Amino acid sequence: MARKASLSGFPEWLPQERLVEQHVLDSLRRTFELHGFSSIETRAVETVEQLLRKGDIDKEVYGLHRLQADEEGAKAEDKLALHFDLTVPFARYVVENAGHLAFPFRRYQIQKVWRGERPQEGRAREFTQADIDVVGDGELPFRYDVELALVIVEALGALPIPEFKLRVNNRKLAEGFYRGIGLEDTAGVLRSIDKLEKVGPQKVAELLQQELGATAEQAEAALKLASIRSEDTSFAQEVRALGVSNDLLDEGLAELEQVIGEASHRAPGRVLADLSIARGLDYYTGTVYETVLVGHEQLGSICSGGRYDALAAKGNRKFPGVGLSIGVTRLVMRILSQEFASASRHVPTAVLVTLADDGSWSQAQDIAAQLRGRGISVEVAAKAEKFGKQIKYADRRGIPFVWFSTDEDGNLNHEVKDIRSGEQVAADPKTWTPPAEDLIPQITSAP
Amino acid sequence: MARKASLSGFPEWLPQERLVEQHVLDSLRRTFELHGFSSIETRAVETVEQLLRKGDIDKEVYGLHRLQADEEGAKAEDKLALHFDLTVPFARYVVENAGHLAFPFRRYQIQKVWRGERPQEGRAREFTQADIDVVGDGELPFRYDVELALVIVEALGALPIPEFKLRVNNRKLAEGFYRGIGLEDTAGVLRSIDKLEKVGPQKVAELLQQELGATAEQAEAALKLASIRSEDTSFAQEVRALGVSNDLLDEGLAELEQVIGEASHRAPGRVLADLSIARGLDYYTGTVYETVLVGHEQLGSICSGGRYDALAAKGNRKFPGVGLSIGVTRLVMRILSQEFASASRHVPTAVLVTLADDGSWSQAQDIAAQLRGRGISVEVAAKAEKFGKQIKYADRRGIPFVWFSTDEDGNLNHEVKDIRSGEQVAADPKTWTPPAEDLIPQITSAP
Incomplete structure (x- = not known):
C-alpha cells in the first residue's frame, strides 16, 4: 500500500488492490442497474471548444496533439482535449442522440477523467468517476431529486467504507x-x-x-x-x-x-x-x-451533484437533469490506505491442477475444463515438477486448492488438497466444488 | 446503427449498443478469470520516452499538454502521451512492480487505447483492447504458448461472432x-x-x-x-x-x-x-x-500476439512473455453493423411500479425495494399520471412489466401486467419474479 506511483498523480493498483477496486465498480454497477440506469460511455476526448463552454476550468485541461503532426494536419484537425468530468460529455451525448433516447433518460457512466492539477492527498490527475443522472426532455419532475439521493445512499451503503x-x-x-x-x-x-x-x-x-x-x-x-x-x-x-x-x-x-x-x-x-x-x-x-x-472530512466530498434546469439545450429544446458523481478513485485510495477492506486472495484461481508427469497436461486440461464448467477458476501446472514444488507455486500465488490425479491401472484417481489446512480428500471432477467463500476472491471489510 | 460518430474515429454507442459491448466485455472477463488471469489496469499515459523505446510508431501517438501551462510548468513536467497499446505499459508495470508479483504472472487488461491514425473501416482512434499475457521471471515454459491459444479460442468462441x-x-x-x-x-x-x-x-x-x-x-x-x-x-x-x-x-x-x-x-x-x-x-x-x-477477412486481424523472449528487462533480469490482444471495438463495431447480436431490450429495468395517486410514491418504493432484493431491476413512476400514460412510458422505454398496487379497505392488492402479451395477474412483491429470460436484457445472436 505504501508503493508510490511512478508518475505522480497517476495511481496504479497491484492485482490484489485492483480486486478491491473491481468490487467497488461491480457493486456500483449492480445498484445502478437495479434502479433502471442504462450504461453508456463517451469518448475520452472532447473538442476544446466544448470543454471550455462553461469557462473557469481551462487551467486543468489536458490538450492533445499528435507527436508528429505536420502543420497542415494540425490545422485541419479539431483541437481535442481529455474530458475532466463526465457531465459535460454527457450533455453533448444527450443533444447528439436525443432522437434515439427515451426520456426521462436514466444513465450511469463509469469512466476515467483527467485533470492537470497539482496531485495531493485525495486528488489524482487520472481518476475514475461513477455518475448517475436522469435527464428530461423539456421538464423533469422534482421527485427525481428525491430518488437520486436514495439511489446514491444505497450505492454508497453497499461499499466497504465507513x-x-x-x-x-x-x-x-x-x-x-x-x-x-x-x-x-x-x-x-x-x-x-x-x-x-x-x-x-x-x-x-x-x-x-x-x-x-x-x-x-x-x-x-x-x-x-x-x-x-x-x-x-x-x-x-x-x-x-x-x-x-x-x-x-x-x-x-x-x-x-x-x-x-x-x-x-x-x-x-x-x-x-x-x-x-x-x-x-x-x-x-x-x-x-x-x-x-x-472521520475523513479532510478527504473532501466523495460524491457531489445537483439539479440543473438546463444541463443541455438544442435550439429551444431544453434538457433539465439531476445527477451525482462518485469519486471512485478517491474512495478506493482511502479504502486501500486505511485498509477498510482487502481481498481474501490475490488471484481469481481457486484450484491448481498439478501434473504427475509431463504427458498428462492435456488430461489435466480436461479436468480443468470440467471444473470451469461449474464456474471454478482453474490453472494447470505448466511443468511436471515435484509435487512439493507445484504446491509451493500454488501457495506463492495464494491458490487455496491443489488437485492431484494419479493413474492406477488405467483409472484416474482424483484428490484435492486444501493447502491452508493440509486436508486432502478424494474428489470427482464432475461434482466437486470449493466452499462458496473460496469460489472467487472475497472482499472483506475490516471489523 | 447508421449513426455517424460526431468526431471521426471516436465511436460512441447508444444504450442498446452498449449492452452488446458490455456483454462482450463481461464474457471476456469471465473466461479470463476462469483461467486464473488477474485483472490490472495501467494509467492511460506513459512518458513519451517509454512509448517510443520500440521506435517506428511515433506518428500515431497523441501527446499531452496542459492547455494553460506556463513555460516553467511545461518544462518541469515529464512529457506525457496516451498509450497506443497495452503491451508497452504492461512491460513497464511488470518491471516497476516485480517485487510485488508472483511469477509466472498471469494478467488480463481491458482498456481503451489511442492512435492518431486516419480513421477507416475497422480502425478507430480510440478503441478498447482486451489483452492476456503470462510473464515469467527469467524463463517461461513453452507450454504457455499452447495454453494461451486455447484460452483465446475459448474466449472468442463465447462471443456472438461468426x-x-x-x-x-x-x-x-x-x-x-x-x-x-x-x-x-x-x-x-x-x-x-x-x-x-x-x-x-x-x-x-x-x-x-x-x-x-x-x-x-x-x-x-x-x-x-x-x-x-x-x-x-x-x-x-x-x-x-x-x-x-x-x-x-x-x-x-x-x-x-x-x-x-x-x-x-x-x-x-x-x-x-x-x-x-x-x-x-x-x-x-x-x-x-x-x-x-x-467471411470478414478484410476487417484485418481481430486478435493477435505472440511470444517475446524479453517483454521487459530490469538490469540482467529478463521477463519473457507470451500474450494476445483482442480488438474489442473492432469486433463490437462489426457485431453491431452486421447485426450479429442485439439486446432484447434497451434498459436494465424489468418492472415499472406505477402510482395510483401521488401520495403512494413511498409505498411504491417499498415494493420496488422488495423486488430489487431479489435482483430485479425496478423503476418507480415519478408522477401519478393516468395508468395508460404510465404504461406508455414503460412501453416507450422497453420495460416488459408494469406493477399496479391498489388499496382496498386498507389492504394492498398487487397485480403485474406483461405489456407485450397484455396478460395481467395477481402478484406478491415478496415472491414474484419475472421469467429468467426477462430478468436482465438478453444478448441474442442472429440466427
Missing part, C-alpha cells in the same frame, strides 16, 4: 433567502459561503461586507442560514424563524423538505439538510448534494 | 528456414513476406530478389514455405519435404507442432498453422498468432 453523510441543500432556498434580506448578488454570496469551511464565519462576514457591500445584519443573517442543519425536516422551522419572506425561498424550502422528509424515513442518519452547502459550479439551479466520510 | 480462425506461425521456424536457404537478413525477408496478402507472391518474389539480393530459387523456397497451412500437424512434413536443414528451424517446427497438435485435438477447426503469418512488430521471438473472422 459511515457517510449525504449533505443536501437547495439553491432556490439560499438565493430566495439572500434576495429576501436584500442581497441581490446571490452568486457572489454563494461564493463567499462556499469558503465557510476553509476560512470560518468571521472571515466570510468580512468578505460579504467588503466585497458585496452587505450590512453587518445581512452578513449575520446569511451566516445564520448557513449554520442550520438537521437530519429531519426541522430545518424548515429554523429557517422560517429567521423571519425572511420570499417566494423562491418558499419553493426551495418545500423542495428540500421533500428530499429530507423521504430520506429521513428511508435512510435514517445518512442524509441531512446542511444549509452551508454551496457547491462551486454555477450550473446547479435547485438541489445540491455533497457527501463526506465521517 | 466462425473465426486463429492462424499460428513461429518466428524460429521461419528464421531458421531462411538461414537454411542462405538468406541472412531474416527480418527483411519477414517484412517482405508480411506483404504477401497485399501484393501477391509475384511481387514478393521481386522484392526478395531486388531488395534482399535473393536468387530466384531462394525467393521461390521462401514463398513455398509461406504457402503451407494445415489444421493438423501435417505442415511439419510439408516443411521437411522442402529439404532445408537448420537447428532453429527444427526448434520452431517442434514448437508449432505442440501448439497445433494440442489445438487440433481440443479446438478442432479453429486453429491452423499458417506459415505466411509474419506480424509486423519486431519483438516477437517464437510463436506468432493472428485471427480472422471467416
